[in-house]
Amino acid sequence: MVASIIDGKRLGAEIEEELKSSVSLMASSSRAPHLVVVIVGEDPASHVYVRNKERACKRIGIRSTRYDLPEDSDHGDLISLIRKLNDDREVDGILVQSPLPSNFDEIGITEMIRPDKDVDGFHPINLGRIVTGRTDGMLPCTPSGIMRMLESTGESLRGKKALVIGRSRIVGMPAALLLTQRGIDATVTIAHSRSEDLESLCRDSDILIAAVGKPGMVRKEWVKEGAMVIDVGINRVEIEGRSRLVGDVEEGASEYAKWITPVPGGVGPMTISMLMTNTVRAAESRLH
Ligand code: GUN
Numbered sequence: 001m002v003a004s005i006i007d008g009k010r011l012g013a014e015i016e017e018e019l020k021s022s023v024s025l026m027a028s029s030s031r032a033p034h035l036v037v038v039i040v041g042e043d044p045a046s047h048v049y050v051r052n053k054e055r056a057c058k059r060i061g062i063r064s065t066r067y068d069l070p071e072d073s074d075h076g077d078l079i080s081l082i083r084k085l086n087d088d089r090e091v092d093g094i095l096v097q098s099p100l101p102s103n104f105d106e107i108g109i110t111e112m113i114r115p116d117k118d119v120d121g122f123h124p125i126n127l128g129r130i131v132t133g134r135t136d137g138m139l140p141c142t143p144s145g146i147m148r149m150l151e152s153t154g155e156s157l158r159g160k161k162a163l164v165i166g167r168s169r170i171v172g173m174p175a176a177l178l179l180t181q182r183g184i185d186a187t188v189t190i191a192h193s194r195s196e197d198l199e200s201l202c203r204d205s206d207i208l209i210a211a212v213g214k215p216g217m218v219r220k221e222w223v224k225e226g227a228m229v230i231d232v233g234i235n236r237v238e239i240e241g242r243s244r245l246v247g248d249v250e251e252g253a254s255e256y257a258k259w260i261t262p263v264p265g266g267v268g269p270m271t272i273s274m275l276m277t278n279t280v281r282a283a284e285s286r287l288h
Helices: 008-029 044-060 075-087 106-112 124-131 141-152 172-180 198-203 267-287
Strands: 034-040 063-069 093-096 161-165 187-191 207-210 228-231 235-239 242-246
Touching (some): 008 044, 008 141, 008 267, 034 044, 034 075, 034 267, 044 063, 044 267, 063 075, 075 093, 124 172, 141 172, 141 228, 141 267, 161 198, 172 187, 187 198
Parallel strands (some): 034 093, 161 187, 161 207, 207 228
Antiparallel strands (some): 235 242
16 A cells, blocks of 8 residues: 555645635734744754744734743743733734743743633643543644644544554643544554553554654554554654654655655644644634
């Protein structure tokens, strides 16, 4: 079997087109949605991600403002900024780029952002809503992008065995919750660094979500014939002296899978489209 590609770039562009018309309506009747991105320090990968988010805002017509705090800022500076943004009626969405420098309490910072401005969907109130079966709030961007990609295949997920590798609060845990929700109805296993016999778990799974950040850690022959594979990994590696981006799933898995996401051009662009969707939603609920 040679897998069909789930093209995150194309799907993301379709979502952006829809958002553009909502944004232009809002801009003409009141004001454009406004996203504020806060970045602390000089982590090069984070700066690339933030630039991509700003570019997406520009394409869609969302206003974006960026706050660059120096690496040696203190916790109090960031807290005061978040308080100010929480109270600012002209701000719809607040995103603090992760990872923060090690002297910051990242979870504590996440909890300070007003849940209705938490466009990342990381606040415990937004994550907790998913547990109660409500998926109409701020959903974390990568997991909701994963769901949109799976749904785009037209395949039913009902009763299928899904394996989520990775238990992060940003991807693995919420993705597992979304897969089990009523109406989607997958049967979910969460694997992590202490799981035994990952190979057997993979070989038994109809849906495989790899979110560990280790290049090629899922071997291609572990992929079940006909499986759907979502590769969340974006790992920079040197191959024959050239720098390349590769996923968590070994190249060649498309010989086994029925559907697979590319790296790059899969989950990455969808994460950004879901962030844009959350920002527009946040603005709509504020302006209505
Ligand atoms: N760092 C890597 N991915 C993300 C994300 O989705 N949101 C934020 N805030 N930081 C990140």
